[in-house]
Amino acid sequence: MNRSLTREQTTTILQGILCLVLFVVLLQVWLLTATMNAWMGGDDSVLWPAAAASAVCAFLNFGLLRYLNRLAV
Amino acid sequence: MNDAANPGTVAPNGLPMNEQPAWRRDFPIDWPQDHFVARRDFTRFLVLTSLPFALVQVAVGVLNWMRRDRRKPTSKPIAALADIPIGGATTFCYPEKHDPCLLLRPDENTLMAYSQKCTHLGCAVTPNVDKNCLYCPCHKGFFAADTGRPVSGPARRPLPRILLENRDGVVHAVGVEVNAT
Numbered sequence: 001m002n003r004s005l006t007r008e009q010t011t012t013i014l015q016g017i018l019c020l021v022l023f024v025v026l027l028q029v030w031l032l033t034a035t036m037n038a039w040m041g042g043d044d045s046v047l048w049p050a051a052a053a054s055a056v057c058a059f060l061n062f063g064l065l066r067y068l069n070r071l072a073v
Numbered sequence: 074m075n076d077a078a079n080p081g082t083v084a085p086n087g088l089p090m091n092e093q094p095a096w097r098r099d100f101p102i103d104w105p106q107d108h109f110v111a112r113r114d115f116t117r118f119l120v121l122t123s124l125p126f127a128l129v130q131v132a133v134g135v136l137n138w139m140r141r142d143r144r145k146p147t148s149k150p151i152a153a154l155a156d157i158p159i160g161g162a163t164t165f166c167y168p169e170k171h172d173p174c175l176l177l178r179p180d181e182n183t184l185m186a187y188s189q190k191c192t193h194l195g196c197a198v199t200p201n202v203d204k205n206c207l208y209c210p211c212h213k214g215f216f217a218a219d220t221g222r223p224v225s226g227p228a229r230r231p232l233p234r235i236l237l238e239n240r241d242g243v244v245h246a247v248g249v250e251v252n253a254t
């Protein structure tokens with residue numbers, strides 16, 4: 001699949017993936033902080049939507065990692 | 074084999090291999106490859122941290138679900154209405170014996186009760202019925218006595234309100250109303 005990619009291209013793709021993954025992880029940190037804040041304040045309505053959102057983020061990250069693992073240099 | 078996808082070893086200083094010192098020719102490190110591997114491993118590490126975040130979120134949900142029974146309201150007698158001074162306050166514990174609460178009686182017909190734990194860092198708030206407020210001495214937090222909402226100081230959440238019922242002259246606590254905002 002990636003035989004046609006040059007090394008520079010692969011590195012650029014990797015950097016793009018790294019930025020995305022970093023952004024998604026930061027989003028998860030924020031989600032956890034906001035959820036804990038709401039939960040400790042007695043609001044438990046956000047727990048499951050936030051857990052679902054965080055799970056989607058984790059899946060997205062694993063999808064990106066799978067794609068990354070297929071990139072050979 | 075050197076082609077576009079694999080241009081051969083590139084030294085850190087970018088000079089061709091035949092201009093490199095002997096030690097580097099003996100142990101060549103391909104700099105772009107080194108960058109690639111380092112960033113790829115960092116990405117893998119980030120993805121691995123992503124999983125625990127999702128698991129913790131789910132664990133919090135499960136913990137909350139397991140604790141739901143604890144929040145079922147129980148009824149508990151607090152004091153005879155006649156024993157509560159008008160313009161005064163009294164303390165009681167609800168729903169458990171380690172949950173201190175305040176019962177306020179600003180006038181003859183009004184009763185209000187709140188958890189005594191400050192929503193900032195948990196110090197005990199003290200009533201000031203004359204000024205219609207509850208005061209937390211730890212960081213000078215003030216809460217409105219009629220709503221439990223923070224009016225000044227570092228607390229951001231209102232004090233949990235204890236629901237009351239007057240049953241034949243005896244005041245009962247019948248539930249806790251937690252207001253997140």
Ligand code: FES
Pocket residue numbers: 191192193194195196209210211212213214226227228
């Ligand atoms: S603990 Fe009450 S204001 Fe800080």
